[in-house]
Amino acid sequence: MNRKIELKIEGLGKFEGLWTPELVTESIIPEPVKKEDEVSTPKTLNITTNFYDFLSSKEIFCELDNGYTYIVDHIKSINVSSRKIIFCKSGFAKLVIGIENYDTKKATQSGHLITLKNGAEILIENVHISQPTQIYNTQSWMPSLFRSVQDPNAKWAAVIKNNDNGENGGFGIGFVYGGLSENNIALIDWKFKGVGLMDAKNPYPGCVLNVTIDNVNADYTNPKKWGDNKTLVKGIFKDDTFTVTEGLNFEFLNNYNFQEDSNSNSSFLIHSGRFTFQIDRKGSLIDWNTCKLRPRPFTGESVTVNNGRAFFIGKEPQAGDIFYINNTGYIIKEKNRTYFTDWTKWGDDKNLDLAFQLACFTDVKLPEDGIYKIEAYEAVFYAPKNEVDAYLVFKANFDFRSYPTTEFGDREIISGATVGHLCYNHDVITLWAKDSSLLGYYRQTQDNGKTNGYNMVNCVGFENEFNPPVPVTKDKNKPMPEVVLEMLAWTKEFS
Numbered sequence: 001m002n003r004k005i006e007l008k009i010e011g012l013g014k015f016e017g018l019w020t021p022e023l024v025t026e027s028i029i030p031e032p033v034k035k036e037d038e039v040s041t042p043k044t045l046n047i048t049t050n051f052y053d054f055l056s057s058k059e060i061f062c063e064l065d066n067g068y069t070y071i072v073d074h075i076k077s078i079n080v081s082s083r084k085i086i087f088c089k090s091g092f093a094k095l096v097i098g099i100e101n102y103d104t105k106k107a108t109q110s111g112h113l114i115t116l117k118n119g120a121e122i123l124i125e126n127v128h129i130s131q132p133t134q135i136y137n138t139q140s141w142m143p144s145l146f147r148s149v150q151d152p153n154a155k156w157a158a159v160i161k162n163n164d165n166g167e168n169g170g171f172g173i174g175f176v177y178g179g180l181s182e183n184n185i186a187l188i189d190w191k192f193k194g195v196g197l198m199d200a201k202n203p204y205p206g207c208v209l210n211v212t213i214d215n216v217n218a219d220y221t222n223p224k225k226w227g228d229n230k231t232l233v234k235g236i237f238k239d240d241t242f243t244v245t246e247g248l249n250f251e252f253l254n255n256y257n258f259q260e261d262s263n264s265n266s267s268f269l270i271h272s273g274r275f276t277f278q279i280d281r282k283g284s285l286i287d288w289n290t291c292k293l294r295p296r297p298f299t300g301e302s303v304t305v306n307n308g309r310a311f312f313i314g315k316e317p318q319a320g321d322i323f324y325i326n327n328t329g330y331i332i333k334e335k336n337r338t339y340f341t342d343w344t345k346w347g348d349d350k351n352l353d354l355a356f357q358l359a360c361f362t363d364v365k366l367p368e369d370g371i372y373k374i375e376a377y378e379a380v381f382y383a384p385k386n387e388v389d390a391y392l393v394f395k396a397n398f399d400f401r402s403y404p405t406t407e408f409g410d411r412e413i414i415s416g417a418t419v420g421h422l423c424y425n426h427d428v429i430t431l432w433a434k435d436s437s438l439l440g441y442y443r444q445t446q447d448n449g450k451t452n453g454y455n456m457v458n459c460v461g462f463e464n465e466f467n468p469p470v471p472v473t474k475d476k477n478k479p480m481p482e483v484v485l486e487m488l489a490w491t492k493e494f495s
Contacts, residue, residue, distance in 0.1 A: 046071040052078060055114065060084065064127060066091030074099050075143050077110040081117040087491050088126035092162060097171070100132035102141045104254060105288070109143075112174050116148035120156040123487050130166035137252045138394040139227050139420060142195045144174025148183065152204040155181040159212075159487045161188040169194025169226055178202035178209030178429070178449045186212035186484045193219050194226050195420035197438070202426045202449030209449065210481045211425075213433040218461075220422040220440025229394045229416035235272075237383035242270050242277065243290040245387055251288045253279065253394055267337055267400070271413050272390035274406040275318050275381050276335070278358065296379045297323065304371050310360040311338075317360055320380040320404040325372040330362040336401045380404075427451070427469045432480050433459050442466045 047070050054062050055078040064070060066088055075098050086095075099109055114122065124145075134141045148156060156179070165171050172192065176185050178201070185200065197218045202209040220226070233247030244250065253268050268279035270291070277293050284292045294316035297303070303323060304311040310323070310330065317323075319335045338359050391414050393400075400413045422440030428449040438461035446469070454468040455478050479485065 043068045044071065045069075046073060048072045048074070052076055055080060055084065058082065062086045064088045064093035064095070066093060069094040069096060072097040074107075075109040075111070075113055077112055077115055077147070079115045079117050080122065081119040083121040085123045085490055086125075086127055087123065089491075090126075092126045092128055095127050095129045096132055097129065098131040098141075098143060101135050103135070103251070104282075105285075112144045112147040113171075114146050116146050116154075116156040116158060116176065118149070118151065118154040118156065120158070121487065122146075122156075122158040123161075123490055124159070124163070125161045125488075125491055127162075128164040128166070129171045130164070131168050131170040133168055134170075135251055135254075136248070137227060137254055138229055138418075140169065140195075142170045142172070142226070142420070144196060145171050146174045146176060146185075148176040150177050152178075152180050152207050155179050155183060157184040157186075157483050157487060159184070159186040159188070159484055160190070161186075161488065163187075163189070164191040165193060167193065170196075172196040173198035173200075175199045175201060176209065178204065178207035180204075180207055182208040182210060182483075184210045184212070184481055184483045186210075186214070186480070186487075187216050188212070188214045188488075190216040190218070192216065195220060195223075195422070197422050197440075198425065199423070200425040200429045201447070202428045202451075203447045205448050205450070207449045208430055208452060209426075210430045210432070210452075210483075212480045212484050213431070213436045213438075213459075214480065215434070216436040216438065218422055218436075218438045218440065220420070223418040223420065223441070226420060227418050229396070229418055230391050230414045233390055233392060234387050235270075235390050236387055237272075237293075239383075240293045240295050241286065241290055242272075242293060242390070244392075248392070249288045250279070250285055250291055250392065252392055254282070267395040267398075269393040269395060269400060269413070270390050271393055271400075271408070271410075272388050273381075273408055274402060274404075274410075276400055276402050276413060277316055296381065297321070297374060297377050299374055299377050301374050301377075302371050303374055305366045306369050308361070308366055310362060310366060311357050312360070313357060317358060318379065318381045319402045319406065322378040324375040324377070326367060327375070328364070329376075330364060330366065332360045333363050334361040334401055334403055335359070336361075336399055337395075427467065430454075431456065431468070432478070433457070433462075434480075435459070437461050 045068060051072050060083050070093060099107055146158060173185055200209055200211050231248045231252050233244050235242050235244045270277040279291055286292060294314060297312040297315040297317055304313060317332055317335060319332050321332045322329050336359050338357050393414050395416050398416050421443045422438060424443040426447040427444050428447055428451040430452040431454040433456045435458045442462055442464045444465040444467060451470060453470055454472045455475055456472050457474055457476050
């Protein structure tokens with residue numbers, strides 16, 4: 001015999017589920033003592049422990065109260081493989097999750113809230129999920145609601161209805177993957193601002209990912225509101241360091257720990273005068289204001305010649321420098337980056353994807369490939385005594401060539417795409433969309449899953465790389481997926 005467990009607490013809401021008697025345990029939320037004067041207290045409550053206990057438990061229902069703001073003070077990823085319903089019966093509740101002005105040098109939190117595992121069924125209704133104010137940088141902190149397991153045999157569904165992520169961005173859907181039994185993600189009655197509405201992936205043959213978008217208004221039309229690839233500062237060079245004295249500091253470049261967890265071709269630079277200086281990611285920072293620089297090459301050290309390029313490992317040469325090997329002088333006429341795939345063909349350092357070496361092209365042909373002793377080195381950069389203008393620059397898969405004639409603010413050096421997109425979906429999703437506006441960069445790539453079609457009615461946006469692999473239908477009478485309709489009925493008994 002199943003027994004219904006129900007707990008309703010003013011402010012904290014209601015937690016309930018169906019249990020067999022032997023599974024009933026004590027409530028995870030203590031009953032508060034209610035006082036007469038509590039009616040006038042602010043409707044803001046910290047429920048961090050209770051919320052994560054609920055997600056980790058066998059309980060099904062979490063009812064939040066209309067007009068309340070609930071605080072969860074950090075993001076912790078919880079594996080969910082069962083039914084969870086988080087809802088507000090009437091009106092809406094606010095759920096603010098995460099660390100304000102998240103600083104990765106001081107704290108750690110997860111990048112997504114719920115890991116969708118096999119058996120997960122998530123319904124979130126009338127709960128506006130947002131994050132607190134974040135530090136503005138080249139890729140401001142934008143966590144997501146979900147990340148599904150990459151398993152074609154996993155079956156899950158998630159429906160989020162009546163959601164508004166506020167003014168600080170974050171808490172889009174996240175990375176979700178198709179399955180052989182058809183997985184479902186549904187966004188209904190959404191207002192969304194910023195980066196990362198969804199990353200819908202379907203890479204496995206025969207798998208299906210149903211994406212439902214109904215009355216969704218998403219806006220990523222002003223990418224620089226959410227992050228830029230460069231910022232102009234003032235600073236001082238001294239003893240192979242650079243200290244920011246005015247403007248945004250190096251935290252501006254801290255996009256997800258300087259992307260140290262990804263084998264990307266991203267680079268981080270200081271550009272001052274005609275010169276560029278490589279920032280070796282987080283490990284080069286003394287603090288957020290001061291960064292260690294690579295030292296210039298010196299006489300007696302070595303230079304590696306490979307494929308017509310000179311490499312000074314761990315050093316910072318500049319265009320215009322002169323070095324001598326085999327009694328011959330070589331002027332560096334161009335300095336540029338190398339790429340991870342190029343470097344690993346011949347380098348033996350396992351971590352050079354995190355600190356790309358700089359390729360130097362010279363005025364005369366270099367000798368055959370090998371390692372040579374530098375007989376003399378003449379550098380053109382010497383640290384100015386006074387404060388200087390400089391750009392802090394993030395480069396994602398872009399070159400930054402410099403020459404003896406380069407000028408400060410060179411377009412190639414400081415230009416670059418902002419980090420982020422509104423959507424980054426595979427083409428082989430199955431899309432049901434109605435009365436929706438997706439404005440912002442839509443990325444799309446081909447993959448190996450199965451699509452059951454695209455049906456789109458009264459939709460705008462969906463531009464850039466959006467290119468369905470099948471003809472788009474506009475059937476106004478086509479219902480959204482049955483699984484989604486069934487899940488939306490779960491809360492009707494409470495209305």
